[in-house]
Amino acid sequence: MRVFITGATGWIGSATVDELLDAGHDVTGLARSPESEEALEKKGAHALLGDLDDLESLRRGASEADAVVHLANKHDWANPAESDRAERAAVEAMAEALVGTDRPFLVANGLSGLCTGRPVLETDPSPAVGPDSDRGGSENLALDHVARGVRSMAIRFAPSIHGAGDWGFVTFLVDAARKQGVSGYIGDGSTEWSAAHRSDTARLIRLGLEKAPAGARLHATAEESITTKRIAEAIGGALGLPVVSVAAEDADAHFGFVGDFFATTMTASSAHTRASLGWTPTGPTLVEDIESGAYGTA
Numbered sequence: 001m002r003v004f005i006t007g008a009t010g011w012i013g014s015a016t017v018d019e020l021l022d023a024g025h026d027v028t029g030l031a032r033s034p035e036s037e038e039a040l041e042k043k044g045a046h047a048l049l050g051d052l053d054d055l056e057s058l059r060r061g062a063s064e065a066d067a068v069v070h071l072a073n074k075h076d077w078a079n080p081a082e083s084d085r086a087e088r089a090a091v092e093a094m095a096e097a098l099v100g101t102d103r104p105f106l107v108a109n110g111l112s113g114l115c116t117g118r119p120v121l122e123t124d125p126s127p128a129v130g131p132d133s134d135r136g137g138s139e140n141l142a143l144d145h146v147a148r149g150v151r152s153m154a155i156r157f158a159p160s161i162h163g164a165g166d167w168g169f170v171t172f173l174v175d176a177a178r179k180q181g182v183s184g185y186i187g188d189g190s191t192e193w194s195a196a197h198r199s200d201t202a203r204l205i206r207l208g209l210e211k212a213p214a215g216a217r218l219h220a221t222a223e224e225s226i227t228t229k230r231i232a233e234a235i236g237g238a239l240g241l242p243v244v245s246v247a248a249e250d251a252d253a254h255f256g257f258v259g260d261f262f263a264t265t266m267t268a269s270s271a272h273t274r275a276s277l278g279w280t281p282t283g284p285t286l287v288e289d290i291e292s293g294a295y296g297t298a
Contacts (some may be wrong), residue, residue, distance in 0.1 A: 008073030014200035062097040088136025120268035163198035183236030189229025194221035197283025222281035
């Protein structure tokens with residue numbers, strides 16, 4: 001397949017490009033800079049210069065492809081409304097370019113806010129509907145296009161897609177531990193995260209494009225539940241720092257913006273994803289990665 005992918009030089013996207021190329025697919029990645037263009041071409045992929053605000057490039061990339069993977073996001077923590085606006089506009093532009101083609105369109109989402117009190121299931125719809133909701137309601141917007149002849153799917157990522165070189169949430173937790181001189185968890189540390197290794201996540205994206213039906217919601221969760229206290233203990237042990245409880249009211253000062261996420265349980269089952277696609281995660285666990293030095297913690 002000719003696959004167009006946004007976020008192609010990002011943390012998950014770069015691994016996905018490698019996975020797709022290794023499987024024999026032809027890949028074109030959206031590149032925001034000449035440096036990104038060069039990185040893609042060195043791998044043997046093609047590059048299309050543009051960004052999430054360049055809707056014409058997004059339409060072109062989607063219309064010329066056999067499959068589309070949308071992983072990019074502005075992640076503007078200072079202006080989330082702008083991130084939501086850009087996300088919705090980008091998904092709408094690509095989805096409209098695919099109407100009537102029955103081509104696969106895989107759109108990324110997170111686990112935050114999908115449900116409370118239990119792990120999220122693949123059958124749980126996203127409550128984010130409309131342009132003013134989280135991510136501009138992009139998951140539901142994409143899935144709405146199934147009725148218009150697009151094989152739309154959602155892939156929901158665990159809060160930690162981990163591995164050597166990760167610059168996500170766990171990196172910020174490690175940085176906070178170094179800065180504060182202690183590895184902290186919030187309250188009693190009973191909040192929980194799911195996790196998946198980057199290589200397993202990239203393989204799931206490929207399997208989704210190749211095999212998942214229209215309307216599928218895929219969960220990239222290799223480990224369903226790890227307590228935040230256990231994560232803090234792994235970081236503290238690897239850095240040789242004390243592990244302490246941080247009061248909820250002090251979390252922002254201690255952790256920075258990631259504190260809000262560390263205080264929130266974000267877990268999901270991947271039982272249906274595994275059964276339907278034959279996805280069996282084989283990568284190291286999050287704790288194993290922390291302890292082995294993937295975050296500079298060896």
